[in-house]
Amino acid sequence: MDLKVLGLLTVHESGTPIVPTEASARQLLALLAAHADHIVPTAVLTQELWPEGPPHHAGEMIESHVRRLRELIDAALGLRREEAAGAPTASGRRTACDVLVTLSGGYRLDTGGGTSDLRVFQRAAGAGYRAMELEDYETAAERLGEALALWTADAYTGVVTGPHLRAHIARLEQARLRALDQWVEAQRRLGRRHDLYTGLSVFLSRFRNSPARYEVMVTELGTRRGSRACGAAVPAGGPRRSASGPFGTRRAACFPPVTLPRLQLTGGSPAN
Structure with missing residues (x-):
């Protein structure tokens, strides 16, 4: 099973999407995905x-959502009706009951060792933080940039959220802001005004309620630009004199000299 939560919620089993259209079933799937491979108590789902x-009839309604999710999973697995009902499969393949497991007191979404963009983000960001501690700013900028590129929008976009998902999303947002602060500091240490302007512009366009300090920095970086949008993100087929920018963009080759403000970092190596 492949999970993507750093933007629009997408869940694939055997390459087939299984996110339901019903809002409550999608919300239940989102909470199970937030705690993938761990039991989520029925009380928490409720x-x-x-x-x-x-x-x-809350318990019956949860069971109904679980049945709907299992139908989608079985369809993705391509199982016949008798196999989906629990009969042993000839090939020993997993069924929906193996993927969405009923346990005493709750349920567990078993990914079977699949991919998770959140886990990739955590590994890449962690490598970036370690590089910052070693003052290896080149590696830090690269790894933190890889981590931030996984975010395409606000976490769990398209999902109605209750108290548990909101708390989880708030923690993810703090992790994203910490990674961005450290990426900005690494780029500042390297003197890369182009990538700072491009990356922060992309960030501001993707996320709601961005911290004001990033808007101030983008304004400072763009204050003395010429008529050409130096350093701004451009389409892949844009000006020939361009180079790869952060987060999968491209950037123009010129940029004016400006003084870069320092950020108050949220964790990691402090600015000197």
Whole structure:
């Protein structure tokens, strides 16, 4: 199973999307994905779906959502009806009950060792933080840039959120801002005004409620630009005198000299 949560929620089993159209079932899947490979108690699912108090048949409604998710999983696995019902498969393949597991007191989404953009982000960001501690700013900028490129929009876009998902998303947002602060500091140490302007411009365009300090920095970086948008992100087929920019963009080759403000970092190596 492949999970992507750093933007629009997408869940694929055997290459087939299994995100349901029903809002409540999608919300339940999102919370299971947030705790992939770990049990999520039924009480937590109930609080997430009905924060103001569960209806009388809450347990049955959760079971209905689980059945719907398993139908989508079985369809993705290409199982016949008798196999989906729990009969042993000739090839020993997993069924939906192996993927979305019922346990005493809750459920677990078993990814079977699949991919997760969140885990990739955590590994890349961690490598970037370690490089910052060693003052290896080149490696830090590269690894933190890789981590930030995984974010395409706000986490869990397209999902209705209750208290547990909101708390989880808030932690992810803090992790993203910490990674961005450290990436900015690494680029500042390297004197890369082009990448700073491009990366921060992309960041501001992708996310709601961005910290004001980034808007100030972009303004400072662009204050004395010429008529050409030096350093701004351009289409892949844009000006020939361009180079690869951060987060999968391209940037123009010129940029005016400006003084780069320092950030108050949220964790990691402090600015000197």
